Amino acid sequence: MQIKLRYWFVSVIAIGALLIGGCTTPQATSSQASPTSPANEATAFVTTQASNPQIANLPRLEGKATVVMTVKGSPITIEVDGTDAPITAGNFVDLVQRGVYDGLVFHRVVREPQPFVVQGGDPQGKDPNFPVAELGTGSFIDSTGQPRYIPLEIKPQGAETPVYSKTLKTAGVSQPPILQHKRGAVAMARSQFPDSASAQFYFALADLQFLDGDYAVFGYVTQGMDAIDKIQQGDRIESAKVTSGADNLKKS
Numbered sequence: 543m544q545i546k547l548r549y550w551f552v553s554v555i556a557i558g559a560l561l562i563g564g565c566t567t568p569q570a571t572s573s574q575a576s577p578t579s580p581a582n583e584a585t586a587f588v589t590t591q592a593s594n595p596q597i598a599n600l601p602r603l604e605g606k607a608t609v610v611m612t613v614k615g616s617p618i619t620i621e622v623d624g625t626d627a628p629i630t631a632g633n634f635v636d637l638v639q640r641g642v643y644d645g646l647v648f649h650r651v652v653r654e655p656q657p658f659v660v661q662g663g664d665p666q667g668k669d670p671n672f673p674v675a676e677l678g679t680g681s682f683i684d685s686t687g688q689p690r691y692i693p694l695e696i697k698p699q700g701a702e703t704p705v706y707s708k709t710l711k712t713a714g715v716s717q718p719p720i721l722q723h724k725r726g727a728v729a730m731a732r733s734q735f736p737d738s739a740s741a742q743f744y745f746a747l748a749d750l751q752f753l754d755g756d757y758a759v760f761g762y763v764t765q766g767m768d769a770i771d772k773i774q775q776g777d778r779i780e781s782a783k784v785t786s787g788a789d790n791l792k793k794s
Contacts, residue, residue, distance in 0.1 A: 597693060598794060600690075600692060601629075601793050602792045603622060603628055603631040603632040603787075604628060604790050605625060605787060606622060606624060606625060606790065607622045607624065607788060608785045608786040608787055609634070609635065609761075609783065610782070610785050611766075611779055612779070613648075613769055613773060613777055613780060614777060615780070616768075616769035617765070618763060618767075618769050618770060620728055620763055622634060626697045626721050627696075627697065627758060628695075628704075629692055629695050630692060630695045630739070632792070634743065634761075635784055635788070636791060636793070637682060638783065639788070642663075643663060643779050644782060645779065646662055646663055646667045646778065646779050647674055647776060648661065648773050648775060649674050649675075649677035651774060651775045652747075653747065658747055658748070658750070659746060660744060660745045660770055660773050661743070661744040661745075662742070662744075663742040663743045664677040665682055666679070667680070674775065674776050680740075681741060691740050692737070693706045693707045694708065694736040696710055697720050698717040698718065698720070699717045699718055699719070709736065709755055709756045711756075715755075718755065721759035721760065723746050723749065723750035724749050724762070725746055726746065727745070727746040727762055728763065729743065729744055729753075730743055730744075730760065739758065745763065745770050
């Protein structure tokens with residue numbers, strides 16, 4: 543039986559931090575990497591990359607692409623960055639081209655006590671009878687009938703390649719990511735497992751620096767933040783289209 547993980551965040555205001563909410567399945571742990579100095583961090587970037595052979599089979603975006611998502615008649619323009627997040631961006635553009643996001647629900651909107659995220663992309667939301675309150679555990683199912691998961695992918699400043707399958711802290715990297723959680727950032731939601739992102743994504747409603755290095759940003763809203771600010775839980779994505787850069791998507 544497939545274990546479904548909930549892709550969401552739980553605010554812990556008392557300590558000003560954020561914890562991941564998900565299933566209670568124990569998470570595999572690895573030893574904490576030793577802190578690195580700026581002089582040897584370039585080596586750390588290489589050694590902390592994932593050896594997962596499935597990475598080679600995932601779509602990649604070589605360069606940038608533009609996606610226009612329409613919600614309640616209003617266009618939202620997203621610049622998807624495959625230069626600094628090739629696998630995460632490639633996965634998103636591929637799902638857009640497949641029509642996965644058309645009709646899906648924004649199942650989680652958090653604006654209080656302060657602006658946080660608008661989250662959607664659970665494929666289970668395609669069913670209009672699926673309760674919105676139960677969304678948050680779905681993944682994209684590929685042609686083999688299995689869910690497609692992508693590795694956590696974060697490229698630190700000064701690095702030639704991203705760190706995979708680890709948060710920057712776990713990897714011992716002190717440099718901040720190139721793609722940061724500024725207002726308008728678009729990033730992948732996941733469970734507590736680093737390599738559990740699939741289709742669900744979120745828009746950052748404010749600068750969320752405390753998420754940097756833990757979650758994979760893959761683009762930014764360039765137009766339409768006013769439309770995002772009006773999204774309510776239960777609103778649907780009317781359509782999502784790749785309007786430029788489709789040729790940059792490479793599939794194995």
